[in-house]
Amino acid sequence: MVQxxxxxxxxxxxxxxxxTLFPIVLTVTGSFMTEREIGLNYDLIGNMTSxxxxxxxQFVNWKLVPDxxxxxxxxxxxxxxxxFLLRFWNSMMLVAPIIAGQTIVASLAAFALxxxxxxxxxxxxxxxxxxxxxPFQVTLVPNYIMADELGILNRAAAIVLPGxxxxxxxxxxxxxxxxxxxxxxxxxxxxxxxxxxxxxAIVLPLAKSGxxxxxxxxxxxxxxxxxxxxxxxxxxxxxxxxxxxxxxxxGERGVGxxxxxxxxxxxxxxxxxxxxxxxxxxxxxxxxx
Amino acid sequence: xxxxxxxxEIAAAFMFLMPSAGGFALFYVIPFAMGLVYSFQDGxxxxxxxxxxxxxxxxxxxxxxxxxxxxALFTFMSVPLMIGSSLCLxxxxxxxxxxxxxxxxxFILPLVVPVASVVFIWQIGxxxxxxxxxxxxxxxxxxxxxxxSDWAIVTVTLVYAWKNxxxxxxxxxxxxxxxxxxxxxxxxxxxxxxxxxxxxxTMVYLMPTLFFVVLMSIIGSFKVFRETxxxxxxxxxxxxxxxxxxxxxxxLSLDIQKLTAAASLMVGSIMILVAxxxxxxxxxxxxxx
Numbered sequence: 001m002v003q004x005x006x007x008x009x010x011x012x013x014x015x016x017x018x019x020t021l022f023p024i025v026l027t028v029t030g031s032f033m034t035e036r037e038i039g040l041n042y043d044l045i046g047n048m049t050s051x052x053x054x055x056x057x058q059f060v061n062w063k064l065v066p067d068x069x070x071x072x073x074x075x076x077x078x079x080x081x082x083x084f085l086l087r088f089w090n091s092m093m094l095v096a097p098i099i100a101g102q103t104i105v106a107s108l109a110a111f112a113l114x115x116x117x118x119x120x121x122x123x124x125x126x127x128x129x130x131x132x133x134x135p136f137q138v139t140l141v142p143n144y145i146m147a148d149e150l151g152i153l154n155r156a157a158a159i160v161l162p163g164x165x166x167x168x169x170x171x172x173x174x175x176x177x178x179x180x181x182x183x184x185x186x187x188x189x190x191x192x193x194x195x196x197x198x199x200x201a202i203v204l205p206l207a208k209s210g211x212x213x214x215x216x217x218x219x220x221x222x223x224x225x226x227x228x229x230x231x232x233x234x235x236x237x238x239x240x241x242x243x244x245x246x247x248x249x250x251g252e253r254g255v256g257x258x259x260x261x262x263x264x265x266x267x268x269x270x271x272x273x274x275x276x277x278x279x280x281x282x283x284x285x286x287x288x289x
Numbered sequence: 290x291x292x293x294x295x296x297x298e299i300a301a302a303f304m305f306l307m308p309s310a311g312g313f314a315l316f317y318v319i320p321f322a323m324g325l326v327y328s329f330q331d332g333x334x335x336x337x338x339x340x341x342x343x344x345x346x347x348x349x350x351x352x353x354x355x356x357x358x359x360x361a362l363f364t365f366m367s368v369p370l371m372i373g374s375s376l377c378l379x380x381x382x383x384x385x386x387x388x389x390x391x392x393x394x395x396f397i398l399p400l401v402v403p404v405a406s407v408v409f410i411w412q413i414g415x416x417x418x419x420x421x422x423x424x425x426x427x428x429x430x431x432x433x434x435x436x437x438s439d440w441a442i443v444t445v446t447l448v449y450a451w452k453n454x455x456x457x458x459x460x461x462x463x464x465x466x467x468x469x470x471x472x473x474x475x476x477x478x479x480x481x482x483x484x485x486x487x488x489x490x491t492m493v494y495l496m497p498t499l500f501f502v503v504l505m506s507i508i509g510s511f512k513v514f515r516e517t518x519x520x521x522x523x524x525x526x527x528x529x530x531x532x533x534x535x536x537x538x539x540x541l542s543l544d545i546q547k548l549t550a551a552a553s554l555m556v557g558s559i560m561i562l563v564a565x566x567x568x569x570x571x572x573x574x575x576x577x578x
Contacts (some may be wrong), residue, residue, distance in 0.1 A: 006387065013378070014388075014392070020396055020398065024399075024407070028407065043416040044412055044416070058418060058420050059422060060413060060423070062410070062419055077301065108309065111304060111305050113306070116298055116305070117295070121302070133563065134556060134559065135514075135533060137536035138555060140548065141548055141549055144317070144540075145320075146320055164312060170313075182520055194301075195298075220400065220401040223403055224405070226519065227537075231540065243405075253409070255411065259334045264407075267402070271401040279395075286459075286498070286505075
């Protein structure tokens with residue numbers, strides 16, 4: 001009886017899991033179709049602009065299994081034309097410096113906010129939290145003007161610099177650092193260790209999982225970013241994959257699946273590899289400090 | 290602890306905090322303060338002080354009202370849907386099931402899948418000639434224009450919920466796992482049925498998590514832009530024209546005054562919301578003790 005119950009529940013949840021995985025599975029299988037097959041299957045999409053009229057009774061459906069498995073799309077996307085790889089590189093060049101920079105800057109600041117005594121630090125932390133909750137558009141104009149003043153408009157730096165100093169990393173790492181018992185730090189001081197030494201030899205090793213969590217969360221977040229490049233970068237050649245893909249789908253749908261798959265793969269693989277840290281990171285962002 | 294040590298600690302904390310606080314001020318705090326100032330000025334380059342005129346104009350503008358109304362509607366639709374479904378999934382996952390780890394992975398995977406990489410799938414699904422309409426047609430129902438009618442907000446809600454539900458699942462699961470199993474055993478011994486123990490144990494002890502999830506979901510729903518932008522472009526259907534779009538368009542048309550006024554209003558409402566929920570939670574806590 002209990003067994004049966006357990007099976008039924010598992011089946012129910014598996015059905016839900018199928019729904020959540022469905023778009024991903026469809027992208028994977030679609031990426032092995034020929035461009036011709038995609039054309040034949042999905043050409044009707046977007047052909048209708050008005051709600052009345054048009055071909056009645058004609059529909060496209062999600063096609064799960066390709067008629068003919070081929071790597072044609074991948075060849076087109078990766079080898080025949082450099083446009084995709086260029087955008088992939090652009091994405092990397094935005095995301096990697098943000099992750100590296102924010103992790104370093106935040107791990108330093110979180111130490112001061114979590115483990116050291118500094119008058120007014122709680123008020124400052126509150127400002128970080130408020131800023132973290134704001135939608136991107138809130139500081140759009142002033143940020144734009146700031147980028148213009150600094151002469152970094154239309155360059156990656158216009159996105160990378162605000163990304164490095166974004167408040168999320170400070171918030172997350174502070175949550176992890178708070179678990180470090182202050183007697184350990186006191187003891188190190190009594191033994192004559194300086195703060196730089198305490199930070200490098202005690203705090204960082206103890207907060208390894210926090211840093212791993214931050215890296216995974218930042219990658220998932222910035223790999224997906226759309227708003228910033230739309231506003232700060234005019235030149236389509238400098239756009240990251242996210243913006244580029246929305247264009248590709250209007251024109252060259254034939255390679256859309258492979259391009260999408262290649263775009264989502266790094267972040268999915270990283271997630272599967274470091275899921276524990278990812279989950280830990282979200283959990284500790286939910287514990288209020 | 291002598292004064293000399295105390296001073297040293299403050300100096301060290303200051304050094305650790307400096308890089309982050311400096312950049313944070315430059316790219317977040319100062320821009321926001323500038324935006325606030327702009328919102329009280331007129332649009333001319335010398336920027337004469339006009340008080341609340343900008344706000345009055347903003348509130349009178351039909352497109353702003355439309356956008357604010359749509360954002361509110363989206364929040365009212367997406368937050369209950371996401372919280373309800375993720376709570377159900379978390380409760381079921383917390384029971385004894387097979388493959389629990391795999392199921393959890395499946396539910397949170399959409400969280401890392403970039404929006405742009407599954408846009409094509411959604412387009413195939415919700416197009417006038419798309420898969421959803423194909424199913425409805427086969428059941429003898431009239432087809433619906435999912436993207437270019439008032440239904441668009443439903444479509445965006447579904448896509449958004451698909452992507453972001455995993456965040457709540459993680460938080461709810463953590464909350465559920467913090468409730469000691471013995472509470473349920475005692476309840477069972479005292480003759481409580483499954484519903485009673487759900488209501489008076491699970492829901493009561495999950496309350497703090499629920500407050501946080503509600504807050505984060507509402508704030509998250511203010512940020513919805515990628516989904517609408519990538520699916521529907523710069524000029525989406527009226528029913529999914531939200532504040533983010535409005536602000537982006539004000540930016541493109543260089544209506545800085547309206548944009549900064551809208552941004553300030555948004556910050557104000559987010560802060561009121563946070564404070565309100567915080568007070569509510571405090572009240573709940575004192576009630577528990």
